[in-house]
Amino acid sequence: MHIGIKDVAQAAQVSIGTVSKIFNPDPSGSIKISAETRTRVLAAAQRLNYTPNYGAKLLRGQSTKTIGFTAALPEEHICSWLSDYSSRILNGLGEEAQRHGYQLLIINGRDYQYYMDINRIDGLVMLGYSLDNNPRQAEMHDIFRRFAEKKYPYIVLNNSYRGLDLPQINIDNVRGMELIAEHIVSRGYRRIGFIGEITPNPQRHHTDRAESLKTLLRQYGLPVDESLFLNGVIPGLDAVPRSGNYSHRDGYCGLEFLTRNRRPVDCLVCGNDTIALGVMKYAHEHRIAIPGELAVIGFDDMVNAEYFTPSITTVRQPLEDFGRMALQYLLRKMAEPDYFEQKLITPELMVRESA
Amino acid sequence: MHIGIKDVAQAAQVSIGTVSKIFNPDPSGSIKISAETRTRVLAAAQRLNYTPNYGAKLLRGQSTKTIGFTAALPEEHICSWLSDYSSRILNGLGEEAQRHGYQLLIINGRDYQYYMDINRIDGLVMLGYSLDNNPRQAEMHDIFRRFAEKKYPYIVLNNSYRGLDLPQINIDNVRGMELIAEHIVSRGYRRIGFIGEITPNPQRHHTDRAESLKTLLRQYGLPVDESLFLNGVIPGLDAVPRSGNYSHRDGYCGLEFLTRNRRPVDCLVCGNDTIALGVMKYAHEHRIAIPGELAVIGFDDMVNAEYFTPSITTVRQPLEDFGRMALQYLLRKMAEPDYFEQKLITPELMVRESA
DNA sequence: CTGAAAGCGCTTACAG
DNA sequence: CTGAAAGCGCTTACAG
Numbered sequence: 001m002h003i004g005i006k007d008v009a010q011a012a013q014v015s016i017g018t019v020s021k022i023f024n025p026d027p028s029g030s031i032k033i034s035a036e037t038r039t040r041v042l043a044a045a046q047r048l049n050y051t052p053n054y055g056a057k058l059l060r061g062q063s064t065k066t067i068g069f070t071a072a073l074p075e076e077h078i079c080s081w082l083s084d085y086s087s088r089i090l091n092g093l094g095e096e097a098q099r100h101g102y103q104l105l106i107i108n109g110r111d112y113q114y115y116m117d118i119n120r121i122d123g124l125v126m127l128g129y130s131l132d133n134n135p136r137q138a139e140m141h142d143i144f145r146r147f148a149e150k151k152y153p154y155i156v157l158n159n160s161y162r163g164l165d166l167p168q169i170n171i172d173n174v175r176g177m178e179l180i181a182e183h184i185v186s187r188g189y190r191r192i193g194f195i196g197e198i199t200p201n202p203q204r205h206h207t208d209r210a211e212s213l214k215t216l217l218r219q220y221g222l223p224v225d226e227s228l229f230l231n232g233v234i235p236g237l238d239a240v241p242r243s244g245n246y247s248h249r250d251g252y253c254g255l256e257f258l259t260r261n262r263r264p265v266d267c268l269v270c271g272n273d274t275i276a277l278g279v280m281k282y283a284h285e286h287r288i289a290i291p292g293e294l295a296v297i298g299f300d301d302m303v304n305a306e307y308f309t310p311s312i313t314t315v316r317q318p319l320e321d322f323g324r325m326a327l328q329y330l331l332r333k334m335a336e337p338d339y340f341e342q343k344l345i346t347p348e349l350m351v352r353e354s355a
Numbered sequence: 356m357h358i359g360i361k362d363v364a365q366a367a368q369v370s371i372g373t374v375s376k377i378f379n380p381d382p383s384g385s386i387k388i389s390a391e392t393r394t395r396v397l398a399a400a401q402r403l404n405y406t407p408n409y410g411a412k413l414l415r416g417q418s419t420k421t422i423g424f425t426a427a428l429p430e431e432h433i434c435s436w437l438s439d440y441s442s443r444i445l446n447g448l449g450e451e452a453q454r455h456g457y458q459l460l461i462i463n464g465r466d467y468q469y470y471m472d473i474n475r476i477d478g479l480v481m482l483g484y485s486l487d488n489n490p491r492q493a494e495m496h497d498i499f500r501r502f503a504e505k506k507y508p509y510i511v512l513n514n515s516y517r518g519l520d521l522p523q524i525n526i527d528n529v530r531g532m533e534l535i536a537e538h539i540v541s542r543g544y545r546r547i548g549f550i551g552e553i554t555p556n557p558q559r560h561h562t563d564r565a566e567s568l569k570t571l572l573r574q575y576g577l578p579v580d581e582s583l584f585l586n587g588v589i590p591g592l593d594a595v596p597r598s599g600n601y602s603h604r605d606g607y608c609g610l611e612f613l614t615r616n617r618r619p620v621d622c623l624v625c626g627n628d629t630i631a632l633g634v635m636k637y638a639h640e641h642r643i644a645i646p647g648e649l650a651v652i653g654f655d656d657m658v659n660a661e662y663f664t665p666s667i668t669t670v671r672q673p674l675e676d677f678g679r680m681a682l683q684y685l686l687r688k689m690a691e692p693d694y695f696e697q698k699l700i701t702p703e704l705m706v707r708e709s710a
Numbered sequence: 711c712t713g714a715a716a717g718c719g720c721t722t723a724c725a726g
Numbered sequence: 727c728t729g730a731a732a733g734c735g736c737t738t739a740c741a742g
Contacts, residue, residue: 055413056735309664411719
C-alpha cells in the first residue's frame with residue numbers, strides 16, 4: 001500500500017541499498033554514486049511520490065527530528081496548559097526548530113518521562129512549576145537523576161529544583177527587581193507592597209522576587225512593611241485555589257485584603273502581569289486611580305500588556321529568545337553529550353502608564 | 356542498550372511473542388494468557404523498566420498516537436504562529452487528546468502535507484488562513500483532493516476554501532452577527548461601522564461578518580453607510596502590512612481614518628477582539644469615551660477580554676470546544692473512513708462595558 | 711560505483 | 727495457553 005524503497009529500487013532498476021544511499025548522503029562523502037544512477041533513482045522516487053517510512057527510520061535508531069515540550073505541572077494537573085506565556089516560548093522554539101528541521105511535540109501528562117527512552121523525541125524542553133514543598137519532589141529528583149545519567153538532551157526553563165543542578169535558562173529575577181526598585185526610587189513611592197501567589201505552595205520565582213525586592217528596598221533605605229508582602233500563607237486571608245484564572249484572583253483578592261484591612265500602599269509590585277490585571281480590576285471597580293493613587297508594576301510583559309488601560313509597566317522577559325536558546329542548547333547537547341549550561345537572562349524594564 | 360522485548364522474555368523465561376501478547380491485549384479477547392505467566396512477565400518488565408520501542412511499533416503499522424496541528428499560513432509565513440486564539444484551541448484539543456492517549460505535534464512549515472503519508476501522525480487539525488485570491492490556492496486544492504482520496508482523518512477549523520467541501524468546524528458567523536445586530540438595536544446605536552482587515556486580501560471570516568452585518572442592519576431598518584465599513588482595499592487609506600501585531604494596527608488605523616475624514620460613528624463592530632483593542636487604543640489616546648461616545652464590539656472573546664478597560668463586549672467562540680470536537684471527529688474518522696461532517700457552532704454574546 | 715544480506719524491535723498468523 | 731518464524735521498511739558494514 002505504502003510506496004517503499006523497494007518500489008523505487010524496482011522502478012529505477014537498482015538495489016534498495018543504492019536508493020537508501022542516495023537518500024542518505026553520508027557526511028564523510030566516502031560513498032559515491034554515479035550521476036546517472038542518482039538522477040534515475042531520484043526521478044523514479046519523484047514519479048512514485050516516495051517518502052521514507054518514519055517508523056522504519058526510527059527503528060534503525062535515527063533521529064526523530066522531534067523536540068518534546070511539557071509544562072510538567074504538579075500532580076493535580078494532567079495537561080500541558082498553554083497560556084500566552086507558553087505561546088511566546090513556543091513561537092521562538094518553533095521558529096528555531098523549523099530552521100533546523102525539527103518539529104514540536106506538546107506532551108500532556110507524565111509521558112515526557114520516558115519519551116526519550118523510546119526514541120519518540122530527541123530532546124525535551126520543560127516548563128514547570130516549582131515543586132518545593134510538593135509531594136512529587138522526590139519523584140522529580142529521580143527523573144532528573146536518570147536524565148543526567150543517560151546524558152539526555154533536556155532543558156528546564158524558568159524554574160529550579162532545590163538541591164539539583166539542572167541545565168536551565170532562567171530570567172535574572174534579582175536584576176529584574178533591581179530595575180523595579182530603581183524605578184520605585186525615581187518615582188518616589190514609599191509604601192511598597194508585593195502580591196505573588198496566595199497559596200501555601202507559591203511558585204519559586206514569586207518567592208525569589210519578593211525576597212529580592214525586600215533586600216533591595218532596604219539597600220535603598222526605603223521602609224519595608226512585611227504586612228504588605230502577600231505571598232504564600234497570609235494570616236486572615238483565605239488561600240486562593242489553584243484552578244482557572246487563579247493569578248487574576250490572587251491580584252484581586254490581594255488588593256481587596258489590603259484595602260479592607262486599611263493597609264495603605266503607594267505601589268504594588270506583582271509577581272506577574274496577570275496578577276497585576278487582577279489588581280487593576282479591583283482598583284477599577286473601587287475607583288482607585290492607577291497610577292494616581294496606586295502604582296502597579298507587573299512582571300513578564302505579557303501579550304497585550306501595552307493595550308490595557310492603563311498600559312502595564314512591567315519587566316520584560318524575552319520569552320521568544322528563551323525558546324530559541326533552548327533549542328540551540330539541545331542541539332549542542334546532542335552533538336556533545338557532556339555539554340552543560342545554565343543561563344541567566346537579563347530582563348528589561350518597560351515603563352508604561354501604570355507606574 | 357535499549358531494554359527490548361527480548362530482555363523481558365529472557366528474564367521471564369517466555370517467548371517474545373508471549374510478552375507482546377501481554378502488552379497488546381487483543382480486543383476480541385480470543386488470545387488467553389495464564390495469570391501466572393502474566394504476572395511473571397509484568398514483574399520482569401517492571402524490574403527492567405521496559406518500554407516498547409516506538410519506532411518498531413510504527414513500523415508494524417501501528418498508530419503513532421499523534422495528532423498534527425498546523426496553522427497552514429500563506430506562503431510568506433513558514434511557522435505555525437501560536438496566539439492566545441490557537442492556545443485556546445490547543446488546550447481543548449490537548450485535553451481531549453490526553454484522555455484518548457494521543458499527543459499533539461505542532462507542525463511548522465509545509466511538512467503537514469505528507470506526515471500522514473509517512474505515518475508520522477494519525478490525523479491533522481488545520482487552522483488556516485483564507486486562501487481566496489491567494490497564489491497558493493490551487494496547491495491547497497490539490498492537497499485537499501489527495502487527503503480526500505486517501506480518506507485521511509483531518510479537519511479544518513474556522514475556515515473554508517471556495518469550491519471545496521471540506522470536513523470542518525466553523526463558528527456560525529451569521530448567528531454571531533445577529534446577536535450583535537440585536538444588541539445594537541437594543542442600545543439604539545444608529546451609525547454603525549465595521550473594521551476588519553485593511554489589506555487587499557482580508558481573511559474570509561472578516562468579509563463574511565461584514566456582509567452579514569450589512570444585511571442584518573438593513574433587515575432591522577437601520578441605515579447602512581458603506582463608507583463606515585473598512586475591510587479590504589479602502590480608497591484613501593494605505594493597506595496595513597500583514598506582519599507583527601497587524602490586527603491591532605487595523606483597528607487603530609481604521610478609527611484614525613474615520614476620525615480624520617470626519618465620518619462620525621456610534622458603534623464600531625470589529626472583526627476580532629484584537630482589532631477592537633487597536634480601536635480602543637486610538638480612542639484612549641484621543642480621549643474618545645467608550646462606550647459614551649463610541650461603542651465597540653469585538654469577536655472571539657479573547658483571553659483577558661474582560662480585563663481590558665472597558666471590558667470588551669464580544670461574541671464568544673467556544674474555542675476549547677472546537678479543539679475537543681476536532682479530536683472527536685478525527686477519532687470517528689479513523690474508525691469509519693467514510694465518515695464526513697461539517698459543523699456550525701453557535702456563538703454567544705458576552706455583554707460587558709464597551710457596548 | 712553497486713548489490714546481497716543481516717538486523718533494528720516489534721506483531722501476528724500459524725502450529726502445537 | 728505458548729512458541730517459532732515471517733516480515734514491517736529501512737540502513738549499514740561487507741564483498742565485489
